[in-house]
Amino acid sequence: MHGSRLLATFLLCISLLYPRHIVIAQDVKFTSDKSVDFKKYKKYSWGSNYLLTRQPKDVQERINMAIVDSINRTLQAAGFTEDDQNPDFKITYEAGGIAKTDVSAQRTLYASEMVNYTWGNFAGISADAWAYSLAKMQITVTDAATKNNLWQAIASKEIRDPEKFKSKLKENIDKFVQKTMKSFPPKK
Numbered sequence: 001m002h003g004s005r006l007l008a009t010f011l012l013c014i015s016l017l018y019p020r021h022i023v024i025a026q027d028v029k030f031t032s033d034k035s036v037d038f039k040k041y042k043k044y045s046w047g048s049n050y051l052l053t054r055q056p057k058d059v060q061e062r063i064n065m066a067i068v069d070s071i072n073r074t075l076q077a078a079g080f081t082e083d084d085q086n087p088d089f090k091i092t093y094e095a096g097g098i099a100k101t102d103v104s105a106q107r108t109l110y111a112s113e114m115v116n117y118t119w120g121n122f123a124g125i126s127a128d129a130w131a132y133s134l135a136k137m138q139i140t141v142t143d144a145a146t147k148n149n150l151w152q153a154i155a156s157k158e159i160r161d162p163e164k165f166k167s168k169l170k171e172n173i174d175k176f177v178q179k180t181m182k183s184f185p186p187k188k
Helices: 002-017 057-077 162-167 169-180
Strands: 027-032 043-046 050-052 089-105 127-143 149-159
Touching (some): 050 057, 057 089, 057 169, 089 149, 127 169, 149 169, 162 169
Parallel strands (some): 050 089
Antiparallel strands (some): 089 127, 127 149
């Protein structure tokens, strides 16, 4: 009985550390070739992109166009020009989402509410389960002549309400892309 009480207390404490109402911020990691002088790169073109979702074809196309449009606007705001004939670098993205689930305590339990709770098993411990989407995107910048990777960023974010995200697709993708490309071009 002592072991199961200890386990129940441990699970309750862990679940309180990760309350369900907290949204995880976007996580971005990037790498770049430190030997490259990015000042010489002015023109870009698109390579092959890859989008993996379970959305219908028309929604996938909306997502693709929103990502391409957002990256184009971000690059052009930084002074780059799209040039399919004579680019200095190529840009590509890979993006998708995967369904995830989590379980935790539904709310904080107070001592007055624990009267007649049985700690010998898990009776009385409220639990909550929810589903979300884990969105990931990788953006890669490659030298057009040498085909060497110059810069790459990988971003991920939990989306708790995919329908709400989709209802403001352009704005949400803009935020996601801007945070992902914040480090491009890298400063020396």
